[in-house]
Amino acid sequence: MNLAASEAEAEVATAAAVAAGHPGFLSPTGVEIVFVLVGLATLGAALVTVTTKQLVHAALWLVAALGGVAVEYLLLTAEFIAWVQVLIYVGSVVVLLLFGLMLTKAPIGRSPDADSGNRWVALGVALVSAATLVTLVVDAFRTTWIDLGTSGGPSTQGSTRVTGEALFRGWVLPFEALSVLLLAALVGAIVLSRRAQDDSREQQEGQR
Amino acid sequence: MHLAYPAVLAALLFSIGLYGVLARRNAILMLMSVELMLNAVNLNLVAFDVWLREELHTGQALALFTIAIAAAEIGIGLAIVLLVYRNRGSSDIDRLRDLRERSAAEADEASDDGTGDTASVKATNDSGRQTS
């Protein structure tokens, strides 16, 4: 977005906020409602991901869940994170997962043994953890509100400029370390998959 | 916005991801569930960062890092799953049970595959009795 458009938006938002007493594109209650709705969609998609018996559909529902989370980021005014989420997660991670499914010859259609014997214990554990965490969180943050940009201007919390400045000023060292980590992961993946190929090639040569 | 909304959403998403990790048999499905958990964590980080409004933007920076690390992890994880699939013919988590406690008979067979001498020694050492 160019600077002018964002400034215009900010003015509109400020006007609306001044009018309504709150900043932002949506009214506060509107934000919450949208948040809840998108949240429900995300949760539904996540549920299907973990329960469906069709493996490829699980990956696709995962896309929906991840997309939903990206929208939540946007609602929380963390736009950079949202687009990075879409780029990396939806763009590459899910693709990798689909490749993985293809290379391990996952069955198309229903596979009856997608869930292991541990599922009832897992259900119990998940329910318990959900109950615990929700209770904990609701009780702790009963009277806490997020202020989505009260400084009058457009929300500066999650904009790219702000994030970039924070990253390359305060977090430059972890950033560089992260890039080394990614390099290591890349090399590791190549090594792991190459050695297997060499072994299989040797076996084939030996058999001839 | 009430902070409870993103926090609760994150908690529920985390629990769903937890169920998936513990219940799914296919390793790749398990990795998908791990991604769900990571996303829940990221949501939490971002929400708290927006709430706290600090200068360093720790939450968002960490969320970025988490995304990057998740990507790296999924790469390596899938490489491993592919290796496992190649060596064992299936990527079922249930089949990967080499760390289980073997009974004495199984231990004999396992060691007989290697050296035959230690089998009898193992038999007495396991139970400490003079039987078997």
Next chain:
Amino acid sequence: MSTTTLAALVPLLPFLGAVAGLLTGRRAPGYAQPLAVLPTLLSTVLAVMVAVRQGGGEPLKAATELAPTGDASLPVELALHLDGFAVLVAVLVGVVASCVQLYSTGYLRDDPRYASYAAFVSLFTAAMLLVVYADDLIVLLVGWEIMGICSYFLVGHYWETQAARAASLKAFLVTKLGDVPFLIGILVLASEAGTFRISGITSKLTSQLAEFELAHPTVIALLLLAGVAGKSAQFPLHTWLPDAMAGPTPVSALIHAATMVAAGVYFIARLLPVFAASAVALVVLALMAAVTIVGSALSALAQDDIKRVLAYSTIGQLAYMAGALAVSDRGAAVFHLLVHGAFKALLFLAAGVLIHAAGTNSLAAMARMGGLTKIAPDAYWTMTIGLIALAALPPFSGFFSKEAVLAAAEHVAFGDAHGAGVTPAAGWIVLVAGMLGALLTAAYAARLWLLAFRGKGPQVSAEEHAREPAVMNVVLWVLAIPSLGLGLAYGVLPGWFDSGSLGPSLATSVLATGIALVGVLMTYGAWRHTTSLAASRSPMGAVAAHPQGDPALSEAEAIATHEPAYGDIAAAPDPADPGRLLLGPLHGAAAHGFRLDAAYTALFVRPTQAAARLARFVDREVVDSYVRGAGLGPRLLGTLVRRTQTGNTQTYLSALVVGSLVLAVAVVLVAAGTSGA
């Protein structure tokens, strides 16, 4: 050198020979024979010198403190007391031991364990000499116990045979059964008399000036009698001696004829004032002697093994000595001890030669062999001398010594003798038993002679049997001399002993000799009758022929084959046996010692074994079950814990998550609780 120094050397030399023999036996076996014979011979020479010097005069004493006890006035002293009894018995021990050692060099010449055997015989000799010379009760006890353990080792010399293993253990246990009351008796005696010194105790009791009396004379005497009964094989602890014949013949000659079994008699002789202090004890002794004389003689009449006949004969003759002591005449007892030692050793050694020549120890087999007297002429003549001495026919030595005993009994019975503690009852018991014993003794001696030397059957060839080594035959003749003539010393010996007369009295000697002749004739008649039966021609028995090997080999095999051949270690179903005819219905019981062994088995052995089984059961099932139960709990717990190791990652994760949740909640609650409170 002073006499006491010489006397101290007498037990010391065989002891040193034993130690040297045990140390060098394996590495330098060439030294075994000299180390066996020379110290014993030298010690015998020294003992003779001591005897000559002491000459039956005043007793020589020497003492030095050996060990303090808790009581300052009651130390243990290394003390020697040399009076006539001690020096003469020491000479007997030395002579017999020397003869045995010389004989063994030929008897066990090929034995692989000869060195340890000879060392133990030397050790035994040293212990016996210590007992003879000792004046301190504890030192005497030490020698007593060393003799016991040497007997165990020596009887078990042929430990490859089951008979020897069982016999050595039985000998040890039965004598130990007597030794426990013996020890208690010694301690009680010493504490009451205030000293361990034997000479001190006897002088206190015999001197009129001191007016000292023991507080519990009967108890002490009976306790001491228990030990004597075990050691000297008197009823009821005599069961070990016939079975101890499973040892080599020289061992039997030394231990079970002349020395160890005589130690009990010698002990009573030394401490006679203690026993005489209780008339009850003397009567008990007389009864024991009487029962033993008659029972052993009857049993000897039924035995088939030649050595078992001699063993039962030893038991009976020791009972004669005990009878003499019961009538308080220790001179007669020791006289008979000396004479018996000589002729019984002779009989055993000659029996050893005979067993090798015949290849068997069974009289039934020997009765079916001819020409044995040609093969072993020395054994034949010397054994004849010994048997006549045993049967107490004049003028052989046995006659004089047995008459000394019977005369003493007669004096007491008719009230002529007045000593402390003697009662006419004891005298009568001994006299009657002695007469009956004379009859039976002559009978079994004659039976032995007739069956061994008047056998009819296939001739034993002279070419197969090598002549015995000269050393063995010389020893036989050496021992034959005192068997012939020692009795004539009855005039000289009272000077060495208590100066009571040891001569035979007319009435008893005529009666006893007549009875003995009657016994001989009865046996001869029975033998003539049984040998005329056709069944006596049937072959019988097992012969272990090792004519070129050493006699020990023949004997070991003869012992091992007796039971398999006849079905019984003691008797043989021989219709040519005059003993069967003479004993009649008693034969079965007599052959097995009147079933005393069976009674002991039922009374003591079975309950002990049952108690041992009970102890094993309690240990294994009761105590061990607690131990196993204590182990069971952790094992079950471990099994349960092991079940969680399924190898399933998802299970592990579930547990991990639940645990973390619980911990987190707990922490939060605790924090909330503490902050709230």
